[in-house]
Amino acid sequence: MPALAGVAMAGLVVLILSAFPFARGGLARIIGAHTAPEGGSILVVNPSAEFLAGLPGDTQS
Template sequence: MRQVGLRGMLGMAERLGEHAGKVRVTRVSGWPLCDVCARTRAAWLTVSCAMFLAGLLAFAGSLVAGILAERGTVPALAGVAMAGLVVLILSAFPFARGGMARIIGARTAPEGGSVLVVNPSAEFRAGLPREAGQG
């Protein structure tokens, strides 16, 4: 197994920085969401919040309890702390699934000035503002 040294980590950070510079982001407010999309988004964000808070409570609670507890119970509390940390980190996945771009299937256009929505629902299209000159 190859170990990543300091130079390897710096190279990885440099490549991530280059990629971040290429990613186009378009700020948009007031997206019209259909009922299904709104419920799906709320469900994913609720799951993410519950996982984050449960992981944080397990991690911090076990550390505090380990400080205050007798010596024999510390290994069991270390397991609870590790499980809490894992749940805390895993809460990022449902958070990403509940993101607006993921829910509505949107991405920034190559020129960066507009947003492309793949297969929009009729409710979504009906909620978009009409541009001048369109019928």
């Protein structure tokens, strides 16, 4: 029975740690997006031309 408890504990640790790669490789981190200081908008650093073409309104400012 102690061996089964060890396997269960290892499984729990792996389950908790499995979220770490997703948190470190999130879409915002990949594309370079950050929340603006006032919190009302998203700032994207060096957006691609394709990304800009898909945005509505004036994106040249």
